[in-house]
Amino acid sequence: MKLALILNVIDPKIGGVMIMGDRGTGKSTTIRAIADLLPEIEVVSDDLFNSHVSDYDLMSDFTKQKVVDSSPVSTEFIKVPMVDLPLGATEDRLCGTIDIEKALNEGIKTFEPGLLAKANRGILYVDEVNLLDDHLVDILLDSAASGWNTVEREGISVRHPARFVLVGSGNPEEGELRPQLLDRFGMHAEIRTVKDPSLRVQIVEQRTQFDQDPYSCLEKFHGQQQDLKNRILLAQKKLSSIGIDYDLKVKISQICGLLDVDGLRGDIVTNRAAKAFAAYQDRDEVDVMDVKQVIILCLRHRLRKDPLDTIDSGTKVNQIVNDILS
Incomplete structure (x- = not known):
């Protein structure tokens, strides 16, 4: 599971990870922890889609227009977005929709970005992916495969980059995934409950220590975390020459x-x-x-x-x- 996540961070084009396993085995914890290993990314400051300042494929139309007009583009560094897609999300929340407030107050049709826009250049995590509505799954897969999200709503037509590492988790007891959906995930990890008593005790003790004093626990592993971060950065730079x-x-x-x-x-x-x-x-x-x-x-x-x-x-x-x- 950890290896699959790290490899997807090194090369997001692998296509994401599907993690299936018993409940209570730390799937969600591990996935959320991967965000801390990622270096900060440079984004265009007043852009809603985490646009890249120089890569044309990762720019929204708004930023592209600025570049064409030779307007000044200000940037800032942010943490890599880690976006959760809840099971009850609507299609509007996922893709984006018309901004009702602006439409009513100012009479202007403007686009309100959805979760796909927030997840651009980051990680999109779907817990219990096998329980997600089929039509949301289809939208998700189209965006993950093409790297773009196209919205046609109430006279608004918007196309923006949606390049993200798709990570899903689920429990096989709650139902299997459609083969088409499974095939779209680059990698698949199966997690089983640890049987070795001494290892189980070690996990329980670490969890107890973290609950009692989270900061000292984080400090204790800070060196290892930094080493892993540096290793991932080096691998990202080296990838194209392999x-x-x-x-x-x-x-x-x-x-x-x-x-x-x-x-x-x-x-x-x-x-x-x-x-x-x-x-x-x-x-x-x-x-x-x-x-x-x-x-x-x-x-x-x-x-x-x-x-x-x-x-x-x-x-x-x-x-x-x-x-x-x-």
């Missing part, structure tokens, strides 16, 4: 073919994740061990479900991987 051998690419695609994975998303995500992992390990070239570390996370949820199959999908992937990458 190479992957052609023969290794062929083997990844061979594994996807043998596992009967539909489409090519599995191949693409595995290649991206292996590069991100190599960058995280401070290497210049992807090797077999990098692929082995990430491939189960990338393919487990893409296998066709067979009700009569007694083998776990992760074990099935592992068997094929060991045969091909031995």
Whole structure:
């Protein structure tokens, strides 16, 4: 789970993480904690969409117009947005809608941004994603895939960037996800309750210490947190220069073919994740061990479900991987 989140922070184009597991295993806690590892980002000050000051693909129309007009653009640094999508959210709240207050008071049609606008260049987290309404899921997936949100409402037409790391969590007891939705998540992590008594005691003690004195707990791990932050920053810078051998690419695609994975998303995500992992390990070239570390996370949820199959999908992937990458 932690590895999948870190790799998505290094390369957001991996496509997000779906985390399924037992209740009370720290899924939400871990996801919310990842925001603290992210460096601050530079945004245009008076922009509603966290626009980038120089990357044209991450600019709203408002900022693009300023650049075209050669108007001065002021910027500020903010923490990477971490936006929660509640289960009861409406389509208007997600996509944005007309600003009723301005329309009534000033007679002006203006756009009021939604959660997709707030999440641009950040993380969008959906807890209990398997309980989310289907039409909201479709909107979410379209935005996550295209990187843009288009709103056509009451005579207003707005298109703005919506580049975010989509992170979902859920409990399999509450129902399975549609295969189309599962396939859109780059990686999939399964969490089980810890069985080892000494490890459970360690978790309980750490939790108790945190409840009693959160600040000293944060201080205690500050050094490790900073080291991890620096490591992620270095990996982000190194990512574009990481190479992957052609023969290794062929083997990844061979594994996807043998596992009967539909489409090519599995191949693409595995290649991206292996590069991100190599960058995280401070290497210049992807090797077999990098692929082995990430491939189960990338393919487990893409296998066709067979009700009569007694083998776990992760074990099935592992068997094929060991045969091909031995």
